[in-house]
Amino acid sequence: MxxxxxxxxxxxxxxxxNVDTDVIIPAHWLKTITREGLGKGAFEAIRAEExxxxxxxxxxxxxxxxxxxxxxxxxxxEHAAWALLDMGITCVIAPSFSDxxxxxxxxxxxxxxxxxxxxxxxxxxxxxxxPIDVDLESQTVTTPFQDRFSFEIDPFRKHxxxxxxxxxxxxxxxxxxxxxxxxxxxxxxxxxxxxSAA
Amino acid sequence: xxxxxTLYEKIWDAHTVESRDxxxxxxxxxxxxxxxxxxPQAFEALRAAGRKxxxxxxxxxxxxxxxxxxxxxxxxxxxxxxxxxxxAQQLAxxxxxxxxxxxxxxxxxxxxxxxVHVVGPEQGFSLPGxxxxxxxxxxxxxGGLGALAFGIGTSEVEHVLATQTLQLKRSKTMEVRVEGxxxxxxxxxxxxxxxxxxxxxxxxxxYVIEYTGSAIRNxxxxxxxxxxxxxxxxxxxxxxxxxDEKTFAYVQGRPYAPKGADWDKAVAWWKSLTTDAGAxxxxxxVIDAADIxxxxxxxxSPEDTVAIGGVVPAPESFADPSxxxxxxxxxxxxxxxxxxxxxxxxxQNVFIGSCTNSRxxxxxxxxxxVKGRRKADxxxxxxxxxxxxxxxxxxxxxxxxxxxxxAGLEWREPGCSACLAMNPDKVPSGERCASTSNRxxxxxxxxxxxxxxxxxxxxxxxxxxxxxxxxxxFLA
Numbered sequence: 004m005x006x007x008x009x010x011x012x013x014x015x016x017x018x019x020x021n022v023d024t025d026v027i028i029p030a031h032w033l034k035t036i037t038r039e040g041l042g043k044g045a046f047e048a049i050r051a052e053e054x055x056x057x058x059x060x061x062x063x064x065x066x067x068x069x070x071x072x073x074x075x076x077x078x079x080x081e082h083a084a085w086a087l088l089d090m091g092i093t094c095v096i097a098p099s100f101s102d103x104x105x106x107x108x109x110x111x112x113x114x115x116x117x118x119x120x121x122x123x124x125x126x127x128x129x130x131x132x133x134p135i136d137v138d139l140e141s142q143t144v145t146t147p148f149q150d151r152f153s154f155e156i157d158p159f160r161k162h163x164x165x166x167x168x169x170x171x172x173x174x175x176x177x178x179x180x181x182x183x184x185x186x187x188x189x190x191x192x193x194x195x196x197x198x199s200a201a
Numbered sequence: 202x203x204x205x206x207t208l209y210e211k212i213w214d215a216h217t218v219e220s221r222d223x224x225x226x227x228x229x230x231x232x233x234x235x236x237x238x239x240x241p242q243a244f245e246a247l248r249a250a251g252r253k254x255x256x257x258x259x260x261x262x263x264x265x266x267x268x269x270x271x272x273x274x275x276x277x278x279x280x281x282x283x284x285x286x287x288x289a290q291q292l293a294x295x296x297x298x299x300x301x302x303x304x305x306x307x308x309x310x311x312x313x314x315x316x317v318h319v320v321g322p323e324q325g326f327s328l329p330g331x332x333x334x335x336x337x338x339x340x341x342x343x344g345g346l347g348a349l350a351f352g353i354g355t356s357e358v359e360h361v362l363a364t365q366t367l368q369l370k371r372s373k374t375m376e377v378r379v380e381g382x383x384x385x386x387x388x389x390x391x392x393x394x395x396x397x398x399x400x401x402x403x404x405x406x407x408y409v410i411e412y413t414g415s416a417i418r419n420x421x422x423x424x425x426x427x428x429x430x431x432x433x434x435x436x437x438x439x440x441x442x443x444x445d446e447k448t449f450a451y452v453q454g455r456p457y458a459p460k461g462a463d464w465d466k467a468v469a470w471w472k473s474l475t476t477d478a479g480a481x482x483x484x485x486x487v488i489d490a491a492d493i494x495x496x497x498x499x500x501x502s503p504e505d506t507v508a509i510g511g512v513v514p515a516p517e518s519f520a521d522p523s524x525x526x527x528x529x530x531x532x533x534x535x536x537x538x539x540x541x542x543x544x545x546x547x548x549q550n551v552f553i554g555s556c557t558n559s560r561x562x563x564x565x566x567x568x569x570x571v572k573g574r575r576k577a578d579x580x581x582x583x584x585x586x587x588x589x590x591x592x593x594x595x596x597x598x599x600x601x602x603x604x605x606x607x608a609g610l611e612w613r614e615p616g617c618s619a620c621l622a623m624n625p626d627k628v629p630s631g632e633r634c635a636s637t638s639n640r641x642x643x644x645x646x647x648x649x650x651x652x653x654x655x656x657x658x659x660x661x662x663x664x665x666x667x668x669x670x671x672x673x674x675f676l677a
Binding site for chain 2: 019020021023025026029030031033034035036037038048071072073076077078079080081084099100101102103106107110111157158159170171173174175177180181183184185188192193194195197198199200
């Protein structure tokens with residue numbers, strides 16, 4: 004994944020709550036065998052409407068999305084993260100995210116920023132005509148009006164996002180520890196250690 | 202960690218390869234189920250990096266999402282081509298990837314084929330105490346056996362294929378205790394829909410939920426799978442139900458189940474998989490089973506539940522302004538009016554199936570309602586999709602297929618089907634479906650489709666009357 008630190012620019016003041024992954028990318032888009040090109044299907048039902056928030060001259064290609072509580076709930080489809088990336092969105096700000104979505108976003112270098120609802124409400128107002136600035140290193144979201152909101156992020160995720168690190172590669176470097184555990188399971192829990200339909 | 206532990210903590214600790222200071226642990230994965238939708242990009246990434254699958258023997262591949270539920274072979278045994286070229290391509294990719302990486306593939310026309318979450322437990326591949334993952338959020342299902350099972354994204358699928366581990370943070374723990382007896386005609390599905398309504402769609406976010414209490418213990422293993430399946434619908438990544446004698450009896454003798462001395466060792470360990478007295482959950486929610494009625498959804502989130510005897514709520518009845526707004530949108534999409542009785546809501550479609558409700562007990566419950574009756578004329582389309590080829594065989598051996606067909610319902614081949622409409626089984630725009638699946642999201646069963654989540658008995662009752670109906674009217 005690409006390293007990410009600073010995201011600044013237009014933020015789409017979407018604000019909706021419980022935005023599920025079927026809304027982000029409907030199931031018929033999941034038939035692809037690549038990760039590319041899903042931006043066309045992103046928020047398909049909403050974007051079918053004339054004058055929708057995603058396709059205005061100002062918001063098209065915006066790097067930031069501001070959403071409501073429980074963003075990305077529902078299915079495990081990583082296509083939701085790929086669709087956002089393909090639209091140009093590299094940062095989503097919301098009061099909360101579904102666990103699976105935030106993991107998928109992280110693995111694709113999308114920054115998910117959790118802020119309290121009051122901060123979200125303020126950003127939704129500001130973002131209508133002003134840019135938003137998100138800085139991962141200092142863990143802050145700022146606006147041109149001196150608003151400054153700090154956010155928390157898991158240190159491991161921050162480290163990986165800043166460095167654009169390949170998690171599979173990191174884990175493979177722990178091979179000795181994995182082998183040791185594998186041997187322990189084989190000794191203690193042999194019925195889990197292998198699977199055979201024989 | 203010493204001292205009393207919850208069930209979740211016991212499974213977590215047994216699978217921890219190593220823990221880092223930042224709170225992340227490397228967790229060993231015992232079983233990995235793979236289907237055609239969320240795996241192609243993972244295999245492609247392995248290929249690009251020249252990586253192998255670390256433990257193909259702990260991995261099992263089954264196509265389910267895209268498969269049509271009509272015949273897959275003609276009379277001569279030749280494959281019937283799948284019309285949608287993208288579905289066909291995705292299925293073909295799995296048929297190439299699985300053997301290339303040494304993974305067993307249960308093929309589209311094999312008798313064991315079915316929905317991954319039906320196949321795993323049915324084959325004994327899913328076991329109590331195991332860590333089980335799949336690129337599908339309803340992997341939570343296997344928690345009904347007492348396994349720590351959860352859905353993962355495609356990058357994690359790749360990670361598990363390559364390393365047989367995942368980098369995870371320990372979740373918070375929640376106990377949802379359901380005490381008392383469920384009323385006659387109230388099922389596991391009603392119970393879990395009621396929990397969705399109580400906790401809300403994000404109430405379980407960040408938690409692994411252990412379902413406890415007499416009402417949970419009294420459920421059959423299949424009923425427990427139904428409950429745990431929908432843990433994700435209240436935001437929890439995984440659900441857990443402590444394994445007991447019923448669980449052991451369910452697992453014993455299945456193809457992948459441990460045998461001989463391994464079986465005895467397994468049962469001895471499984472018996473230790475209960476939450477210790479004195480262990481503390483981060484949150485506890487207590488529900489009285491007597492409060493649970495046959496339950497339906499009215500809106501476009503699984504939290505939008507109401508007892509079948511109730512009415513469509515008014516948006517203003519919700520305290521949270523954002524929920525009021527969401528309810529207004531839901532009602533507009535669903536074409537419902539506040540105050541309307543749920544039993545007055547007509548349905549044109551009925552879907553009995555999905556990883557939530559497609560096991561043999563679900564088939565029996567639905568058949569018991571439609572037996573000797575006819576589908577209502579206004580019900581245009583009613584399909585019954587067994588969860589696997591083996592469920593289908595069993596149902597046919599019991600004559601359930603004939604009961605459905607005589608009642609005017611269609612009896613189909615196994616797969617995910619109209620739960621998410623990736624295959625040709627779709628609900629037309631603007632029409633309603635009484636569905637035994639798990640999500641009533643906007644467009645889930647097809648663009649513009651209106652979904653009411655219900656139990657198999659309730660779906661069958663709706664098929665007979667043509668409107669949402671209290672299945673208890675058909676009892677006795």
